[in-house]
Amino acid sequence: MxxxxxxxxxxxxxxxxxxxxxxxxxxxxxxxxxxxxxxxxxxxxxxxxxxxxxxxxxxxxxxxxxxxxxxxxxxxxxxxxxxxxxxxxxxxxxxxxxxxxxxxxxxxxxxxxTSVGGDGWDNELSRSFAARHGFEQKAVEVNRRQLLAEVDPALVDRLHAEAAAVAASYELVRCPARTPDDQLPVMAEMVSAINDAPIDDLDIEDEVFNAERVRAYEEAHAGRGITLHRLVARHRETGELAGQTVIGVDRERPHLGNQHDTSVVRAHRGHRLGLLLKTGMLQWLREVEPQIEEIDTWNAESNNFMIDVNEMLGYRIVGRALAFQKSLA
Structure with a gap:
């Protein structure tokens, strides 16, 4: 071969x-x-x-x-x-x-x-191939899909209003696809909240986010022809960025959306910001990307909080993937 x-x-x-x-x-x-x-x-x-x-x-x-x-x-x-x-x-x-x-x-x-990782769909072929080569299953990721034709806008608006009542100390900010240079450091600090998402048994460290990486992410997606919609929750009194959700839309197939990170900074949790951000994003997309028909998202199977929010908004499981890892040391 x-x-x-x-x-x-x-x-x-x-x-x-x-x-x-x-x-x-x-x-x-x-x-x-x-x-x-x-x-x-x-x-x-x-x-x-x-x-x-x-x-x-x-x-x-x-x-x-x-x-x-x-x-x-x-x-x-x-x-x-x-x-x-x-x-x-x-x-x-x-x-x-x-x-x-x-x-x-x-x-x-x-x-x-000193380590290798990979994933495969939850089936006997993936499990047997991984085991045969010394890989151990370390995590489970679930792919869910939201069909927007089945999502009642009135439900989205009601859930958004309920979350906004709890999160009255916060405002939502629709960000440009390219973050202004002077805002990159605080954006990077806020983006780092994704490190609190479950990793189960994977032998990995926290991801490092800095201004350079935030810009690289934005430029990479622009180069691929993907429009990024980033919605940020900002604390009204302090101006601190408290959380975000990001959707990418490929201009080649603009009817398809992909959910990128949704995360809330630890110090700002307990105010229903996850639901506020997700519903706020759907309202925004309704205005600027009305052609979107479906959105895919991935979550660790153990991420119960985000799964609850997603299922409230009509996301349904389409696939289940297994993450494997092997030490070479």
């Missing part, structure tokens, strides 16, 4: 990579929207916040049999590499996934990292 590393500018290999990924989605997770060459190119060029994964395509006998990604971050968690191994359904159980995984693990060792 030949494993080829490539870049985002190699349109032919990107298209073949997407074909393998979509074959896997159709087979393993038919509820997922298919990848597009445009979206894959943007992600491979810009990543989530300026640190894109390294992509690989595995071929055997003239066939594209697997696709992989190797991703490391340099802001934090310098001990770990995150791996993706997708084997085309037509070429499984022939050792291709094992060979690709071993190549990615070798690359991780060469980079001086």
């Amino acid at each position: 030949e494993i080829v590393e490539f870049g985002s500018d190699d349109s032919g290999l990107v298209a073949r990579f997407v074909d393998v990924s979509n074959a896997v989605r159709r087979h393993d997770a038919p509820w997922q929207h298919l990848q597009t060459v445009h979206a894959a190119t943007g992600m491979l060029r810009h990543g989530w916040d300026g640190e894109p994964a390294v992509p690989f395509l595995a071929t055997h006998g003239g066939d594209d049999v697997a696709a992989g990604e190797w991703h490391v971050g340099n802001y934090d968690n310098l001990h770990i590499a995150w791996l993706t191994v997708d084997v085309h359904p037509a070429f499984r159980r022939r050792g291709h996934g094992t060979e690709l995984l071993e190549a990615l693990v070798d690359r991780t060792r060469s980079a001086g990292r």
